[in-house]
Amino acid sequence: MTHDAFTPDQASARLHELTVIDVRTPGEYATGHLPGAHNIPLDHLDAALPTLRTAAERGDLLVVCASGARSAEACRRLAGAGVPAVTLTGGTSAWTQLGHDVHRPTGTRTPWTMERQVRLTAGSVVLAGLLAGRLRPGARWLSAGVACGLVFSAVTDTCGMARLLARLPYNRPKATDLDATLTALSGGRTSG
Structure with missing residues (x-):
């Protein structure tokens, strides 16, 4: 990758060839995420490193959060582990403001951002x-x-308060959800 960040328009044009990693909490992810995004909350990034390294070998990783701050932190951590990745400038907020499509699960209660x-x-x-x-x-x-x-x-x-709130049960992924995400990443590019 030659960029540290993609704008929403750049990411949209390449979405079909990117592996998208959403580092928000499961609750935030459920409110709407980029099509095909895999949810690996920032505090679970280290556990997912082997899978992310393998995914990065297959193609470019785009890391996403709400504003771009957490995804930039995730990219720094990934780079420190030798895993190349770029962040989405402005996060999902900028993505949706520009009218790009988001996926929202149906039939589930949408938690608060x-x-x-x-x-x-x-x-x-x-x-x-x-x-x-x-x-x-x-x-x-x-x-x-x-x-x-x-x-x-x-x-x-x-945001220290956000870090504390992310530890609440409804903001944490179930082990089976994270395992399913890592399995999907190991075998292919598409997810929720």
Whole structure:
């Protein structure tokens, strides 16, 4: 590969020849993903390295997330392990904004995106800190802590709260789902 990143239009033109790896949580993946994408959450990337190395030998890997931050991190980690991959600039957000097709599973309850989960959690903790602060002024530090965390998240383009929320059971892949994804990657290019 000669690029570090593909724009959505570049990726769309080559989608039929790319192996797409979506590193979002299973819940985020279920809200809509690039056609043929395989879901390997970022925190399971190391376990999937042998399979990803084999897939990269067969063709180019495109790594995708919601905004491009997690997929860029995944590409750095893959490069460190000798596995070439490129990220999708702007992630699935940019992909859908440009009108490209996404696949959504039918017949299943669609979980919330990670960004929505973070907004709910951060807002709830801030509100709880403010309300508790009426009785115990020191509780307002909880709200201040979340505010500092949000500023840090914006400056560093990371999100500690998202990392914590990704550990919740509904955001984690079932072992059988991850095994099925790795099996599909070992044998071919198409998946969910």
